[in-house]
Amino acid sequence: MTSPIQATPYAMRPLPGTIGKAVTVRSNFFEVEQLPNLIVHHYDVTVTPDVPPPVNRKIYEQFIASYRDSDLGGSRPVYDGRKNIFSPRKLPFESRTFNVSLPGDIQPNSKRPIPVFKLKIKVAATINLEELHQFLQGKSSLTNNVLTAIMALDVLIRHKPAMQHATIGSSFYTPVGKQPLAGPLDAWRGYYQSVRPALGKMLVNVDVSATAFFQSGSLLEMIVKILGFRNPDDLRRPITSQNWQKIEKIIKGLRFTAVHRERVKRTFKIFKLTSTTAKDTKFKITSNKIEGDVQPDEMETDVATYFREVYNMNLQYPMLPCVCASKTIMLPLEVCFIVEGQRYVNKLDPRQTSDMIKFTSQLPPVRANNIKEGLRILSYDDNEYLKDFGMKIAKEMVTIKARVLPVPTISYHPESRIPNVVPRDGQWNMRDKRLVRGATLGSWGVIVFTTERDVSLASAQNFIRELVLCCTDSGLDIPNKQPPIVYLNPQSDIEYGLKEAWVRAGNAVKSKPQLLVCILPTTGTPLYAEIKRVTDTIIGVASQCLQMKHVREPKKQYCANVCLKINVKLGGINSQLKQQMMPFLASKPTILLGGDVSHPQPGDTTRPSIASLVGSLDSRAARYAATVRVQTARTEFIADLASMAIELLKSFYQVCGLKPERILFYRDGVSEGQFAEVLKTEVAALQSACQRLEADYRPKITFVVVQKRHHARFFPAKRTDGDQRGNCHPGTVVDTEIVHLTGFDFYLQSHAGRLGTSRPAHYVVLHDDNKFTSDELQDLSFKLCHFR
Incomplete structure (x- = not known):
């Protein structure tokens, strides 16, 4: 018997899983009914001067219009917007440079030269799609030719939408159905599409997406929204220089048109704002030369006067600054109109984030219908x-056989009225349950970040009484039931205030504080981030942040959830799975590791990335230790993983008295393009860590990437197979049809979806010394999701 073709450099797939209740789901993948079987001609493209992809596509569009019939033999090559052209027929040249003019917004009578670009096209390769057919049948390995063939098909399905719509990555966006966000932004709906190989066929993954765009229209109106004013007349009152700096930072780089010249519609880009108003911004103009003059006269004028005299336009807002479109072009704000389709790339503020969540949270039936609407817009049947x-794509989602895994039993303290619970639809509560091991909270303090006028001392004390009562009922030991409560101005020196509160809390019971409870006025990030910075890195004390609205009206369920957080932070154990429910962990000393790297927000070039690693400390995976490192920004792999792993392996040994014989590593935040590098560096780092502890210490390692940023969604084929919201039940697992041809991967939807359509996690096994079966790893992964 011949061995299977190695179609993946990672762990090979075992047999599909069998445990659980069989169900049928639909997924947002569409089968390629007719796959091209021809020679695709690949060409390398260089555009000079270098411009971004949206401009490249305009150049390419003009190139096709000018040369298709005369120089391309009538072919319809497709373009990725950067460096690659793919053609179903050979073009009549090996290498050639074309001159392409982009008139754009230049008028025939304009003195500005029409920009000319050089488009150099040369042969790169030929791709025989027969090799892709062989790969899909499991008769060929994953070669560079196969990868390029898949890339060519990806470019093929994206080409037409990318030429017609605003395109970001693999998604294109349309203003149809857009909704305003707080401030100057709109949320646009987008449609994602990607070609994916599966066993015996190719699939197209189609999904809905959303992102923020700047609102088009009057720049004055945009500034009004940035400042939170009601109308442009509010701009007549004084505006601080700090606010103008904020405005400039937001609008810098935006493209706009000016409306003061009716015949010439030219597009500009915002360079900066002037430091002076339109009536005070001076510049020199040259007067008409009179016969006999040696040289024309120069006169100084201001922008407001110039517009009145030249364009017969009296500015309504001469007290506002001007937009600098270049070193010599200054235009009043009121003549500037923002061009549509410009993406907002910075982080959304809390209000905008809330609005975006409302826009994107779609129940499964709604999302499925929106995906069908995307298919209508894509109109594959009419795509020339x-x-x-010679490619055809199905109109209906694929139907897949899935399974719903058995729900584990969660155990609490034996003295609980209900010591064991089986979650229903992924949910359960703490009613009539006591924590497995409650911590002791003897020294603590409370900081209210507002004045007593907003939250009275009596209200704060009442909430603390309710919280203490709930914690005590759950099994925490709290000898100090009346911690000191202090008030702190959110605008004051937070570090100094927290240190003072820490000292006061310690003095109250003559013991080093274990916890600071912080009551915040809003959900804003800056205050929360500063509290965590000070408590975690300066003082060295656990902190628990609460929202003020919950303090005013304390509810038992909220207090119970806070209790769970506090207990874990103090070293307690909330719950555990029933004995012998995870034999992989119990049969041999086994450590679970979880790793991730968090990065600064887009555009931040100063802050580093933070690598974190946690490790289990017992056979029930109910206790964990953690370690963190600062590393170079945007570095995805964990740079100091070896020393971090050594810390946690030592912690495991100190608690259990045994060395782990097996390591199961769950790795978050890795994209498909980073698999090879992460596997190469991080598995080697784990092996190195073990050998640094002992030369012959070689535990078996399984390395699993857990992806959340993907576009696979599942919809129950029958209403009875879903929950009340129309989502698949927690525990739904898919390991056929849409997964890798030979690699070990699966989709697992572990949790109940409270908002919109649930997203399954995609588990990809890169390395597996432990030789997991599909059932073993799927069942264990699902059970591990039940700890909180």
């Missing part, structure tokens, strides 16, 4: 490029 390549 797909026809030219």
Whole structure:
């Protein structure tokens, strides 16, 4: 018997899983009914001067319009917007440079030269799609030719939408159905599409997405929204220089048109704002030369006067600054109109984030209908490029056999009224349950970040009484039931205030504080981030942040959830799975590791990335130790993983008295393109850590990437197979049809979806010394999701 083709450099797939209740789901993948079987001609493209992809596509569009019939033999090549062209037929040259003019917004009578770009096209390779067919049948390995063939099909399905719509990555966006966000932004709906190989076929993954765009229209109106004013007349009152700096930072780089010249519609880009108003911004103009003059006269004028005299326009807001579109072009704000389709790339503020969540949270039936709407817009049947390549795509989602895994039993303290519980639809509560091991909270303090006028001392004390009562009922030991409560101005020196509160809490019971409870006025990030910075890195004390609205009206369920957080932070154990429910952990000393790297927000070039690693300390995976490192920004792999792993392996040994014989590593935040590098560096780092502890210490390692940023979604084929919101039940697992041809991966939807359509986690096994079966790893992964 011949061995299977190694179609993946990672762990090979065992047999599909069998445990659980069989169900049928639909997924947002569409089968390629007719796959091209021809020679695709690959060309390398260089555009000079270098411009971004949206401009490249305009250049390419003009190139096709000018040369298709005369120089391209009538072919319809597709373009990725950067460096690659794919054609179903050979072009009549090996290498050639074309001059392409982009008139754009230049008028025939304009003195500005029409920009000319050089488009150099040369042969890169030929791709025989027969090799892709062989790969899909398991008769060929994953070669560079196969990868390039898949890339060519990806470019093929994206080409037409990318030429017609605003495109970001693999998604295109349309203003149809857009909704305003707080401030100057709109949420646009987008449609994602990607070609994916599966066993015996190719699939197209289609999904809905959303992102923020700047609102088009009057720049004055945009500034009004940035400042939170009601109308442009509010701009007549004084505005601080700090606010103008804030405005400039937001609008810098935006493209706009000016409306003061009716015949010439030219697009500009915002360079900066002037430091002076339109009536005070001076510049020199040259007067008409009179016969006999040696040289024309120069006169100084201001922008407001110039617009009145030249364009017969009296500015309504001469007290506002001007936009600098270049070193010599200054325009009043009121003549500037923002061009549509410009993406907002910075982090959304809390109000905008809330609005975006409302826009994107779609129940499964709604999301499925929106995906169908995307398919209608894509209109594959009418796509002339797909026809030219001979490719057809199905109109209906694929139907997949899935399973719902058995729900584990969660155990609490034996003295609980209900010591064991089986979650229903992924949910359970703390009613009539006591924590497995409650911590002791003897020294603590409370800081209210507002004045007594907003939250009275009596209200704060009442909440603390309710919280203490709930914690005590749950099994925490709290000898000090009346911690000191202090008030602190959120705008004051937070570090000094927290240190003072820490000292006061310690003096109250003559013991080093274990916890600071912080009551926050809003959900804003800056105050929360500063509290965590000070308590975690300066003082060295656990902190628990609460929202003020919950303090005013304390509820038992909220207090119970806070209790769970506090107990874990103090070293307690909330719950554990029933004995012998995880034999992989219990049969041999086994450590679970979980790793991730968090990065600064886009555009931040100063802050580093933070690598974190946690490790289990017992056979029930109910206790964990953690370690963190600062590393170079945007570095995805964990740079100091070896020394971090050594810390946790030592902690495991100190608690259990045994060395782990097995390591199961769950790795978050790794994209498919980073698999090879992460596998190469991080598995080697784990092996190195073990050998640094003992030369012959070689535990078996299984390395699993857990992906959340993907576009696979599941919809129950029958209403009875879903929950009340229309989502699949927690525990739904898919390991056939849409997964890798030969690699060990699966999709597992572990949790109940409270908002919109649930997203399954995608588990990809890169390395597996432990030789897991599908059932073993799927069942264990699902059970591990039940700790809180």
